[in-house]
Amino acid sequence: MKLKRGISLILAMLLTSSVLAAGCSATAKTTSAANDSLAKVKTAGTLILGLDSAFPPMGFMNDKNEIVGFDIDLAREVTKRMGVALKLQPIDWDSNVLELNSGNIDCIWNGFTISDERKAEVNFTDAYMQNRQVVIVRGDSGITTLADLAGKTLCLQAGSSAADALASHADFKASLKNVVELSDNVTAFMELEGKTSDAILMDEIVAAYYITQNNKDYKILDESLADEQYGVGFRLGDQSLRDEVNNQLKAMAADGTLAEISDTWFGKNVTVIK
Amino acid sequence: MNFNVSLVAMDYSSMVSFLLEGTVKAVELFFLTIVLSLPLGLLVARLRLSKIMVVQIPIKLYLLIMRGTPLILQLMFFMFFPPLVLGIPVDRFTVAVFSFTVNYAAYFAEIYRGGIESIPVGQQEAAYVLGLSPLQTFMRITLPQVVKRIIPTIANESMTLVKDTALASVIGVTELFRNAESMKATYFSVVPIAVAGLFYLIMNSVVAAFYSRVEKKLNYYKG
Numbered sequence: 474m475k476l477k478r479g480i481s482l483i484l485a486m487l488l489t490s491s492v493l494a495a496g497c498s499a500t501a502k503t504t505s506a507a508n509d510s511l512a513k514v515k516t517a518g519t520l521i522l523g524l525d526s527a528f529p530p531m532g533f534m535n536d537k538n539e540i541v542g543f544d545i546d547l548a549r550e551v552t553k554r555m556g557v558a559l560k561l562q563p564i565d566w567d568s569n570v571l572e573l574n575s576g577n578i579d580c581i582w583n584g585f586t587i588s589d590e591r592k593a594e595v596n597f598t599d600a601y602m603q604n605r606q607v608v609i610v611r612g613d614s615g616i617t618t619l620a621d622l623a624g625k626t627l628c629l630q631a632g633s634s635a636a637d638a639l640a641s642h643a644d645f646k647a648s649l650k651n652v653v654e655l656s657d658n659v660t661a662f663m664e665l666e667g668k669t670s671d672a673i674l675m676d677e678i679v680a681a682y683y684i685t686q687n688n689k690d691y692k693i694l695d696e697s698l699a700d701e702q703y704g705v706g707f708r709l710g711d712q713s714l715r716d717e718v719n720n721q722l723k724a725m726a727a728d729g730t731l732a733e734i735s736d737t738w739f740g741k742n743v744t745v746i747k
Numbered sequence: 748m749n750f751n752v753s754l755v756a757m758d759y760s761s762m763v764s765f766l767l768e769g770t771v772k773a774v775e776l777f778f779l780t781i782v783l784s785l786p787l788g789l790l791v792a793r794l795r796l797s798k799i800m801v802v803q804i805p806i807k808l809y810l811l812i813m814r815g816t817p818l819i820l821q822l823m824f825f826m827f828f829p830p831l832v833l834g835i836p837v838d839r840f841t842v843a844v845f846s847f848t849v850n851y852a853a854y855f856a857e858i859y860r861g862g863i864e865s866i867p868v869g870q871q872e873a874a875y876v877l878g879l880s881p882l883q884t885f886m887r888i889t890l891p892q893v894v895k896r897i898i899p900t901i902a903n904e905s906m907t908l909v910k911d912t913a914l915a916s917v918i919g920v921t922e923l924f925r926n927a928e929s930m931k932a933t934y935f936s937v938v939p940i941a942v943a944g945l946f947y948l949i950m951n952s953v954v955a956a957f958y959s960r961v962e963k964k965l966n967y968y969k970g
Contacts, residue, residue, distance in 0.1 A: 527932035534933045536758040538765040563929075564919040568823065572919070575830035577839075659931050687935055 510711035514579060519558045522548050523578030525566035527657065530682040530738055531584035531703075532561075543738040544582050547601070550730060551721040567632060570594050573708055580718070581706035584676065586634040588701075596709050598719040600702030601731075601746040605677040606638040607697045611665060612690035616672070619645055619696045625671035628653040628661045635674045638699035645698070658683070665691070674698065678743070702745065722746050757934045766939065769926035770946050773912040776840075776922065777950075780847040780908060785901075787848060788855025795860055813853035819914050822846045826918040843915040851908060858900050862893035895965045902958035906951045913947075923947070 514520050524532040524544070532542035540561045552559040564572045569581050573595065586604070587597050608627070610616045616625070622645075629635040631654035639646050646652065653670060655661050658679060664670040666689075673680075677693065684691050705722075707715040723746060725731040732742040794806045813821070825846045829835040866889050874884040913924035923943050930939035 527929045529932055534929045536761055538761055563921060565917045571827045575827050576836055659935055
């Protein structure tokens with residue numbers, strides 16, 4: 474009996490102290506970090522960018538096994554102007570905010586959609602790119618509108634903003650026979666190719682890239698499910714760092730560099746930052 | 748069925764070299780874990796068999812938690828708890844080695860304990876009568892027999908470890924599986940995944956062959 478009481482007391486003490494420690498360190502981080510986040514990066518001489526390196530065309534590996542992408546080119550230009558080096562850190566996308574808050578990375582820059590839920594955890598720059606959640610079907614399927622998808626199978630990437638977009642269109646979702654959640658977009662394309670699924674819901678930017686790169690006879694439906702914007706994500710307290718990157722992006726928009734980079738990747742200017 | 752449909756023609760040599768980089772990481776993880784967790788497991792087994800409650804109860808708790816929760820969660824815990832709650836920065840690879848080691852040491856500890864308890868206690872009594880100290884008895888009489896008995900089970904765990912190195916991808920370690928996933932996205936093809944599977948098989952064939960040799964060598968007596 475005494476032993477049990479002793480153990481529960483020790484456990485209670487351990488739990489309380491760890492909760493207190495969490496509280497203390499969290500508040501300490503937000504107040505002091507607000508002003509010195511930019512200084513810290515400048516002192517370190519490097520900005521660490523976290524990405525899922527399997528997300529073409531925003532950030533992915535090319536055939537020389539280097540990490541490249543539209544977001545990477547933007548980041549290189551921004552860090553060049555800031556006078557710091559850029560370090561690319563591949564992370565598991567599901568843990569992106571955890572990696573950010575634990576200090577392993579300084580920013581999330583990988584086709585990161587801005588949303589109200591995410592704004593509560595992440596300090597975003599202004600939106601730099603517009604995107605839509607669209608439906609892709611096989612060219613020969615005869616499907617041209619969302620209504621045509623009634624009774625069909627749709628697949629998408631689990632945990633992506635595509636899943637959120639579908640959830641907010643309850644009627645459309647209910648009209649489908651089946652919604653399949655997959656680990657990534659390449660698997661989704663495999664399902665479409667193998668006719669296991671009839672449609673994919675995903676980012677228009679990524680879809681257009683895949684279709685052009687692989688010369689597939691897929692069609693993107695005109696009706697989109699959600700309009701979204703991409704932003705760069707920073708820790709909630711890192712205001713000075715976020716502002717600096719934001720200003721650099723604006724400067725790049727003003728002097729045409731942003732449009733130039735966009736042209737290289739997409740053939741036109743898809744950026745929206747002013 | 749078309750697996751490779753990319754206009755970005757698959758550069759096999761660069762794809763394979765990237766997968767080999769990942770394989771080297773996986774092999775490093777494997778060796779470090781084995782070298783650290785086998786001795787640690789033996790220590791834990793010894794402590795588990797201790798009669799002192801203050802020693803036995805925490806050890807039992809450790810064994811329960813390590814074997815009772817998914818390794819993938821343990822990896823994430825050790826990766827994010829120190830920096831977020833304790834404010835201690837951690838290195839990815841070190842976290843992976845640490846997490847694998849404490850997890851596998853728990854399994855090895857129980858394997859050792861099973862082996863130790865299967866040695867007839869009459870041998871211990873005979874050793875005592877002959878004047879051997881408990882340490883000498885353990886090191887010279889018990890342990891050699893235990894090792895011979897548990898080799899097949901240790902081989903099992905080693906082969907599982909080779910495959911478990913893939914889990915380190917959730918904390919961003921660029922080992923074989925993660926690299927294969929990147930290649931899958933680059934070339935829009937599952938061929939890299941199949942090649943990765945082949946690499947895991949080759950690694951495990953080496954492991955299996957090694958343990959088979961060890962078993963043969965230890966077979967100079969039966970039982």
